[in-house]
Amino acid sequence: MTSLDTAPAHRGAPARASLAWRAAEAARMGWLEYRALETPAGLLGATLPRGVLQILFFTTLTGVLAGPGQREYAFAGSLVLVLSGTNVNGVVAVPVLDKQYATFARVRTGALSPTITQIARVLPYPVMGWGLLVVQGAIAAPLVGMTDFALRLLPWAWVYALIALTLSVLGLAGATMTVGKRADVVAPNVLSYLVMLCSGALVPPGRVGWVDAIGQVLPGRHGLDAVRAGMDGRPWLGDLGLEVAAGLGFTVLAALSILVQARRASRHGHDDFE
Amino acid sequence: MSGALWMFVTAFRMEQRAMQRNPLLLVNSGMLPAVFLVIAVETGRPEPDGAAELIVAVMLTALWGSTVWMSGGVLRRERSFGTLARCVSGVWSPYLVLLGKSLGATVTSVGAILVSTGVTAAALGLPLSVSHPVWIAVSLMVLVCSGTALGALVSCLFLVTRNGLVWSHALMYPVFAVGGLLIPPHALPAWLRWAPDLLSLHWIKDCLIDGATGGVTVAPLGVAALLTLAYFSAAGFAYRRSVERSRKEGTLDLA
Numbered sequence: 001m002t003s004l005d006t007a008p009a010h011r012g013a014p015a016r017a018s019l020a021w022r023a024a025e026a027a028r029m030g031w032l033e034y035r036a037l038e039t040p041a042g043l044l045g046a047t048l049p050r051g052v053l054q055i056l057f058f059t060t061l062t063g064v065l066a067g068p069g070q071r072e073y074a075f076a077g078s079l080v081l082v083l084s085g086t087n088v089n090g091v092v093a094v095p096v097l098d099k100q101y102a103t104f105a106r107v108r109t110g111a112l113s114p115t116i117t118q119i120a121r122v123l124p125y126p127v128m129g130w131g132l133l134v135v136q137g138a139i140a141a142p143l144v145g146m147t148d149f150a151l152r153l154l155p156w157a158w159v160y161a162l163i164a165l166t167l168s169v170l171g172l173a174g175a176t177m178t179v180g181k182r183a184d185v186v187a188p189n190v191l192s193y194l195v196m197l198c199s200g201a202l203v204p205p206g207r208v209g210w211v212d213a214i215g216q217v218l219p220g221r222h223g224l225d226a227v228r229a230g231m232d233g234r235p236w237l238g239d240l241g242l243e244v245a246a247g248l249g250f251t252v253l254a255a256l257s258i259l260v261q262a263r264r265a266s267r268h269g270h271d272d273f274e
Numbered sequence: 275m276s277g278a279l280w281m282f283v284t285a286f287r288m289e290q291r292a293m294q295r296n297p298l299l300l301v302n303s304g305m306l307p308a309v310f311l312v313i314a315v316e317t318g319r320p321e322p323d324g325a326a327e328l329i330v331a332v333m334l335t336a337l338w339g340s341t342v343w344m345s346g347g348v349l350r351r352e353r354s355f356g357t358l359a360r361c362v363s364g365v366w367s368p369y370l371v372l373l374g375k376s377l378g379a380t381v382t383s384v385g386a387i388l389v390s391t392g393v394t395a396a397a398l399g400l401p402l403s404v405s406h407p408v409w410i411a412v413s414l415m416v417l418v419c420s421g422t423a424l425g426a427l428v429s430c431l432f433l434v435t436r437n438g439l440v441w442s443h444a445l446m447y448p449v450f451a452v453g454g455l456l457i458p459p460h461a462l463p464a465w466l467r468w469a470p471d472l473l474s475l476h477w478i479k480d481c482l483i484d485g486a487t488g489g490v491t492v493a494p495l496g497v498a499a500l501l502t503l504a505y506f507s508a509a510g511f512a513y514r515r516s517v518e519r520s521r522k523e524g525t526l527d528l529a
Contacts, residue, residue, distance in 0.1 A: 045444070047443070050444040057450045057457070061317075061457055062317055064457055204317075
């Protein structure tokens with residue numbers, strides 16, 4: 001709990017409402033918010049084709065710039081860039097909607113910790129982002145003549161699910177750290193471009209020192225290394241562990257940021273972040 | 275100064291001021307060209323004679339991204355701020371306000387993109403040369419006009435949807451992929467090689483490369499100018515029709 005003005009248990013809640021039940025309700029609310037923002041028309045007419053076009057663009061561009069040999073490298077990497085769009089940029093909606101509709105007071109005074117509430121509300125983004133990614137990859141692969149490669153990549157789709165989670169907490173951390181400073185639009189976009197540049201999705205590691213250094217701490221890079229190592233028959237568990245560590249690191253950052261935000265709001269008596 | 279011109283200039287200056295405080299300027303006109311240029315160069319470093327083409331292609335790609343979000347968002351922002359109804363009920367044509375604002379956004383974007391691309395290219399050690407400064411200046415003027423027209427056209431699209439932000443994301447990559455900017459037309463599938471010809475930015479790319487490398491051919495600039503006029507006409511028609519429909523249905527701010 002982060003404030004003294006915590007609400008009593010809701011009448012509608014089961015008598016012995018567990019933490020899991022409350023978190024599940026928060027996730028259900030997140031799903032309703034997601035559906036309100038991502039209408040079926042927007043999802044099928046804009047978000048889905050955008051991902052397909054991103055894969056086509058980055059794979060073809062890399063083939064033009066670095067030769068056809070690099071297209072497989074770029075195809076695997078472009079999937080992370082698609083996830084970055086749906087997750088790093090997508091989850092911004094959670095804190096930003098609270099800011100727009102002045103609902104953060106409800107979140108911070110609830111019986112459930114605001115950190116858990118916000119993380120639960122974010123969950124639809126990685127789940128839907130990963131589901132969309134599978135469809136987008138399946139559509140894009142034959143269009144760039146890489147169906148065989150996509151089928152070889154398929155057993156590693158679960159690593160992309162992990163990357164979807166880690167990128168979502170990156171987006172949440174970025175948005176919550178900046179929501180009070182009117183930079184909540186810029187921060188996720190900046191993070192998204194940093195992922196594009198530093199995750200090794202397109203630029204192979206070892207080319208630019210500072211790009212590699214940033215990539216080491218950002219989600220996406222190690223997960224992608226794990227996929228590539230696994231497909232080449234090299235050890236991949238270490239890279240996977242580093243991806244989990246990066247995700248946990250940004251989860252802690254997001255939690256701290258929500259905690260600071262809630263404490264500040266409680267102390268000042270308002271949730272006006274403008 | 276006549277009333278119409280005064281209104282146009284005021285709209286231009288107002289949008290420029292608003293743009294200077296818009297964080298998306300930093301993202302779309304600052305970061306996007308820098309990141310794309312670093313990726314393009316470090317993925318496959320170009321030959322010295324191919325550097326100009328790469329820099330110009332990145333610049334124009336960034337301009338399209340910026341057009342979608344900045345000048346293309348003019349009417350979306352008018353609707354969000356509740357000022358659209360005031361615009362379309364003024365004495366002068368609301369299209370003048372749209373064009374003035376679109377021009378203001380495009381000029382600011384082009385300036386930011388030129389700075390960002392130039393600084394990044396210099397940091398990457400890419401050779402920067404200008405063989406025909408006058409030709410480059412003329413091409414940039416056509417580029418600004420074309421960006422203004424494209425921005426007005428995209429802006430009108432957002433009048434007919436409530437999901438403007440979602441569609442903004444989706445509009446970027448079709449042009450990135452098949453606009454003939456970073457990916458040359460010969461790398462596209464045969465059935466798509468006509469697509470870049472419909473985009474003025476593709477023709478302006480040839481003009482700017484000519485200005486940087488030496489040869490000057492007028493034809494691409496002429497095609498770009500004609501396409502720009504077509505975009506202006508289409509935007510004017512679309513805006514008039516959208517406003518008429520919204521007036522009839524009484525949904526101007528909720529269209």
